[in-house]
Each structure stands twice: as structure tokens, then as C-alpha cells.
Amino acid sequence: MGAYDITERLSAQGKRVAAVSVYRALDFLGEHGLVHRIASRNAFVSCGHDHGKAAKLVFLICRSCGGIDETTAPAVENALDTTLARSGFKPSSRILEVEGQCGACLAQEG
Template sequence: MHDHAAEPSGAPCGHADHESVLDRAERLCRERDLQFTRLRRDVLGAVAGQAKPMGAYDIAERLSGSGKRVAAVSVYRALDFLTEHGLVHRIASRNAFVSCGHDHGERDGLLFLICRSCGGIDEMTSPAIESQLHHAVAEAGFTPTSRIIEVEGECGACRERGGPPGH
């Protein structure tokens, strides 16, 4: 997975590493006077440490150690908190979560490019797409609660490894 901040061209930018995701979360929780509990930190750390999106049951399994079980319901509560504060994003088509190391405005639309071959996900924003989306929903009289677009296909690395599409 790659996390990308807003770029004027809509092009992706650099990958946010595991530590920067956790550091950002700690800073954000301090600034907003929020509780960054051990479980929330562990859940975010588990998601940030993976290259692919993770489901709640996978996270619970990863966090469960010898003699210690972490309930999926607890993981879901932590994910709700992390999602609400922009620290993770839910990939609806996968019912899974990816970490985010960038600050997004409430009105920023996110575009996830999901590779069907390797399962990798690139996150980016695109002012051009966001502008068109804003216009379309306003014209329809619709007020979105989420501005996430998921696009499935094949990433450049997989295309290079496999040759031309369809072969």
C-alpha cells in the first residue's frame, strides 16, 4: 500500500512509513485532546505495518498472542475511532482498512487505485476529480458523508511483470 498526499496534478507522492503514521496519530490525539489508547495504537500499528489492506478479524488475530485474545468487536471500535479521525481509511470493496499518514480536509475526495493482481492500494487526491464530483453532487442536491472513490485495475508494476493487459 502507498499513502499519497494531495498533489496539484493528482499524481501520487511518497509512501508514509509505519513510524510516521504512529507519530502523526499521537500528535493529532494530543492536539485534539483525544485518548490514543494502547489498543488504538496497536490496531493502527498493525494496519500501518502491512502493505495490503487488513480486515478487522485479521487485525484481531495479529494482535492476539499466547493466552491473550483480542476480540474483533474491540478492533472494530478502535477502527471506528481511527477512521473518524482520518488515521485509517476503509476500503469498502474489500471491507478492509489502510493507514493514512496525511492530513486531509473534510472536503477532500480520496481516490484509491486498487490492483487486482497484487492487492496493492495507492491513495491519492485529485483536485480535478474532486471539483467534478462536487459539481455533480451539488447539482443532484446530494450531501455526501464520504468522498472516497475506489478504482480497480492493474498497477504498473504488475502490468510490467505480466506483459500487455489481457495476456
Template sequence: MLKVRATAHDHACEHGHPPADALAFAETRCAERRLKLTPIRREVLEHLAASSAPVGAYDLIERMHGASGRRPAPITVYRALDFLLEAGLAHRIESRNAFIACAHRHDRSDLVVFMICDACGCVSEAPAASVQRDLDKIAQGAGFRPASQVVEMFGRCAHCG
């Protein structure tokens, strides 16, 4: 398993919004969809929202241990992550085997392009409806039914040049 660490840098990444904003949105979305935001799910989301780079599950466990003194079981953290992904409150960065809080208020099925900075490790996300339409056309023309679509681009963010 690839272990991802947050890289220190002197600029705010786009997805690094205040945990309170992420929690407020999560509470609203969960209430609308009649989902339960348990304390552990809330804590995992808080740590994701506070991070400027994607966080792996085992790094989350260490952060949670450092913050509260208790070490949750890996299965507990993975279940919380599964819930957050399913609810559209977090994203999995496939190439990093790590997670970020969702920076945009879009539907879970919407295609998002992740721009990953090779220098500082931060991830920005952008909705990509036109890319999704193009990919859907390509798949349809080939008789292919995609189970998921992930677009990750690597390079340098505006701050790292």
C-alpha cells in the same frame, strides 16, 4: 463478511510505510487534536501500517493474537478502527470491507482515490482535489448532499503490469 488476506508479492506497495512512521504521525496528530492514542489503537495502527494489502477486522484480531498471544474482542478492534478512521489515520476500503493505514497526510474530509491491484491486492492512494470539486458540482447541481464520497479503481499496479 468478506475476508481479505494479504497477498505475498515481491514489491513494496505505496501505503506499506514503516509502522514507526505511521505511529510517529499518529502521535503528532493525536497531540495536535487532543486525541488519545491508546495502546489498542496503537497496536491496530501498527498492524495496518505493516500490511501491504487492506486488512479486515477479523484478520487484524488474528494478527494481534499471533503477535501478542492475546485475542482482543471484535468490538475492541472495531472501536479502535472507528477512532483511526475518524482521526484520519486509516481508510476503509469499501469494496473489500477492510482497512489500510493512511499513506498521505491529508485532512479526513479530503477525497482520496484508491487504486486497488487485482493481482497483488495492494492499495495505493492519491489525493483527488479536482475530482472532489467535480463531484461537489455534480451533487450541488442535483440538489444532493453527499454523506461520503469513495472512489476506488481496480486494475494492475505498476509492478504487476
């Protein structure tokens, strides 16, 4: 869901909500690992996982149903760490996003 959609939805419930308050709330939730920002979609997903905010995540984004799944890939992350260290590059954001089709959609297509 994009921040704009969230603002619209909240406002539809009779309250006028400023987009800036939504952004602020999302920032707060993001800092606490309760929502994640999906950069490629400019959208946010809520997170029910109990990982710390430093968790290294991989998002699996389904192009068919729009579902976003979240998982971890320690091997990939470790390899990325090594690569970054070797390049002397300090990442400010390193969320991995993979687009494709989820298992449910694949199964439906048979």
C-alpha cells in the same frame, strides 16, 4: 486488512482481543485519518499521509498484488461536488475506489 484479520493477528500474539475493540480502534483511527476503510473490500489500509480527515481521496486497488495506493484527484472531486450540488444530494461517504492493475504488476507482465 479486514477487521477480522486484525483481530486474529492480535489474538495470535497471545492476547485475546475482542472484535468490537478492533472496530472501535479502527473507528478512532479512521476519524483521525490514520486508516481508511476500503468499502469494496471491507478492509482497512493504514495511511502515512499527512492529509486532514476531510481529504478527498481516490484509492487505486490492484487486483493482481492486492496493493492499495492512495492519491488525490482534485479535478474529479470538483466535478463530483458540482454534480452532487446540482442533484441536491448530500453524500455521507464519497471515497472513490478504482480497481485494476498497478504499475508494478503491469511492468512485470511486460
